[in-house]
Amino acid sequence: MSAPANAAAPGKSLARSRPRYGEYLIKAILLIAALVSIATTVGIVTALVEPTIEFFSEVSLGQFFGSTTWGPLFNPPAFGVWPIIVATLEITLIAIIVAVPLGLAAAIFLSEYATPRVRRICKPILEVLAGVPTVVFGFFALTFVTPLLKDWFPFLELESKNALSAGLLVGVMIIPIVASLSEDAMTAVPNGLREGSFALGASKMITSVRVVVPAAFSGIVAAVILAISRAAGETMIVAIAGGFKSVFTLNPADEMATMAAFIAQAGSGDASVGSIPYKTIFAVGSLLFIMTFAMNYVSARMVQKYREVYE
Amino acid sequence: MSQPNVTIRGPEVPNTPGSLDPVFTVEDLSVFYGDYEAVRNVDMMIGRREITAMIGPSGCGKSTVLRCFNRMNDLIPGAHIKGKILYHDENLYGDHVDPIEVRRRIGMVFQKPNPFPKSIYENVAYGPKVNGIKRNMDTVVEEALTKAALWDEVKDKLKQNALSLSGGQQQRLCIARAIAVKPEVILMDEPCSALDPIATTKIEDLMQELRQEYTILIVTHNMQQAARVSDRTAFFTAEVDDAGVRHGRLVEFDQTTRIFTKPSDKRTEDYITGRFG
Numbered sequence: 001m002s003a004p005a006n007a008a009a010p011g012k013s014l015a016r017s018r019p020r021y022g023e024y025l026i027k028a029i030l031l032i033a034a035l036v037s038i039a040t041t042v043g044i045v046t047a048l049v050e051p052t053i054e055f056f057s058e059v060s061l062g063q064f065f066g067s068t069t070w071g072p073l074f075n076p077p078a079f080g081v082w083p084i085i086v087a088t089l090e091i092t093l094i095a096i097i098v099a100v101p102l103g104l105a106a107a108i109f110l111s112e113y114a115t116p117r118v119r120r121i122c123k124p125i126l127e128v129l130a131g132v133p134t135v136v137f138g139f140f141a142l143t144f145v146t147p148l149l150k151d152w153f154p155f156l157e158l159e160s161k162n163a164l165s166a167g168l169l170v171g172v173m174i175i176p177i178v179a180s181l182s183e184d185a186m187t188a189v190p191n192g193l194r195e196g197s198f199a200l201g202a203s204k205m206i207t208s209v210r211v212v213v214p215a216a217f218s219g220i221v222a223a224v225i226l227a228i229s230r231a232a233g234e235t236m237i238v239a240i241a242g243g244f245k246s247v248f249t250l251n252p253a254d255e256m257a258t259m260a261a262f263i264a265q266a267g268s269g270d271a272s273v274g275s276i277p278y279k280t281i282f283a284v285g286s287l288l289f290i291m292t293f294a295m296n297y298v299s300a301r302m303v304q305k306y307r308e309v310y311e
Numbered sequence: 312m313s314q315p316n317v318t319i320r321g322p323e324v325p326n327t328p329g330s331l332d333p334v335f336t337v338e339d340l341s342v343f344y345g346d347y348e349a350v351r352n353v354d355m356m357i358g359r360r361e362i363t364a365m366i367g368p369s370g371c372g373k374s375t376v377l378r379c380f381n382r383m384n385d386l387i388p389g390a391h392i393k394g395k396i397l398y399h400d401e402n403l404y405g406d407h408v409d410p411i412e413v414r415r416r417i418g419m420v421f422q423k424p425n426p427f428p429k430s431i432y433e434n435v436a437y438g439p440k441v442n443g444i445k446r447n448m449d450t451v452v453e454e455a456l457t458k459a460a461l462w463d464e465v466k467d468k469l470k471q472n473a474l475s476l477s478g479g480q481q482q483r484l485c486i487a488r489a490i491a492v493k494p495e496v497i498l499m500d501e502p503c504s505a506l507d508p509i510a511t512t513k514i515e516d517l518m519q520e521l522r523q524e525y526t527i528l529i530v531t532h533n534m535q536q537a538a539r540v541s542d543r544t545a546f547f548t549a550e551v552d553d554a555g556v557r558h559g560r561l562v563e564f565d566q567t568t569r570i571f572t573k574p575s576d577k578r579t580e581d582y583i584t585g586r587f588g
Contacts, residue, residue: 115388116388190425192421192423192425193425193427193428195383195386195419195421195425196421196425196426196427196485196488197427197437197441198383198386198414199381199383199414199418199419199421199489200414200415200418200437200438200441200442200488200489200492201411201412201414201415201438201441201442201492202411202437202438202441203411206441210437210441211427214427214428214429215427215428
């Protein structure tokens with residue numbers, strides 16, 4: 001809607017000549033787009049709250065957090081939630097041990113070492129990894145990684161479904177998150193800092209490790225926390241390769257069900273609406289939601305802090 | 312010619328060109344970015360414990376030349392040189408030369424103060440640590456900050472983040488950081504262009520102090536600054552060759568007093584009297 005060339009000529013009013021309907025329409029569409037995700041979050045919370053409250057009116061908090069036997073689908077049912085919390089944390093920990101060093105190394109390589117050409121080739125490959133459906137990772141863990149680990153490390157006495165393979169593949173799944181977000185944070189570090197370091201006789205490695213990584217630290221932490229949230233909520237890989245058995249154990253060679261795996265199992269089973277197993281799904285879902293929400297909150301605060309440094 | 316209205320340092324350097332004790336000898340230096348020849352055929356000498364200023368209009372290649380002296384241009388893909396820069400008779404661009412070793416001897420201060428987002432102490436200690444110095448770090452830090460005329464202002468807050476300092480203090484911190492690795496030469500790339508006049512004066516005073524111990528090269532687009540602080544001045548300009556390509560050229564290199572009172576080249580005279588640039 002460009003103004004005619006003589007719009008500024010004397011005698012013509014500066015008032016808007018025509019209403020800009022297109023502007024209003026676009027504003028409305030953008031607002032709706034923003035509202036959808038907010039509404040979804042609110043919807044999820046609302047849907048979780050009611051069955052969760054009902055659950056805790058029948059099963060006490062003491063039973064939930066005070067016992068280490070988990071079997072809401074058994075007869076008689078047991079509601080000690082610790083085995084699935086421990087399994088979730090353990091698989092997340094294994095995943096982080098895999099993803100942080102590899103993801104960070106990849107980020108340092110891409111941001112500090114790679115020539116533009118190499119970066120142009122490597123980054124899409126990394127992004128392809130992020131696009132692999134998690135069910136593929138799950139079957140890869142079950143049918144390739146577990147047999148391989150059994151072969152190489154027989155003393156581990158791996159069960160055919162186990163936390164180790166599941167954790168390793170969850171780790172591989174979140175490498176792109178760590179690498180890509182950390183690389184963004186490192187690329188945002190002003191070039192003047194690198195020059196300052198090089199001018200003092202520092203090598204590329206020292207500059208990367210002592211200047212760039214610390215300067216990008218809060219951004220990197222945010223990336224790792226986001227990756228942890230994704231790992232904790234990952235379902236398909238742990239369901240396929242980690243199994244559904246809930247035993248209170250720390251041994252990664254054992255089969256263990258995570259919170260997400262339990263939800264998938266119970267949700268796809270025959271728990272009738274309104275029954276206790278049905279409500280358990282929501283209680284576990286609430287707990288998982290609170291855990292990941294807390295981590296995302298920390299992550300958001302980190303990103304905020306990170307922004308303050310350079311703006 | 313009409314006299315430029317600037318203060319000019321007294322003729323402290325010996326008058327005869329032969330008396331210059333060279334730290335650097337630049338021989339027929341051309342600098343390329345890829346195929347583009349940014350600076351063409353520079354010959355000059357940098358005297359020991361003198362301040363050499365490089366002036367000229369934007370795009371004349373003065374910063375490009377400055378960055379050859381510590382091989383910072385190596386970090387730009389495609390950058391290379393022809394010709395020679397001798398540093399005490401050793402070719403800086405010889406095959407055996409390690410650019411990292413070069414940068415340990417030849418420090419640099421940048422246009423925009425660029426302290427690391429670490430504590431004041433860590434900023435100064437960074438260079439010595441990187442260069443393998445571990446003992447007496449407190450002494451090293453205090454000495455460098457004292458030489459940079461910053462110690463009294465920061466001695467009670469060494470653990471504070473360097474970014475909490477003012478721009479002028481940050482720039483002096485960057486000078487302290489460069490001094491801490493005990494270089495022989497300090498390159499300064501428009502060190503005052505982001506600073507206010509008071510901070511600028513402090514840096515200029517500091518340069519006079521540092522001149523007792525260090526060889527200083529300063530790029531500045533401020534002619535008055537060159538006249539105030541330097542012993543010798545190199546005037547660069549940009550020229551378009553027959554093929555229509557712009558190259559930076561060194562027009563005249565002489566004692567600052569001569570450059571500003573009786574330049575031998577018409578282009579220098581035009582520039583310093585403000586007729587162009």
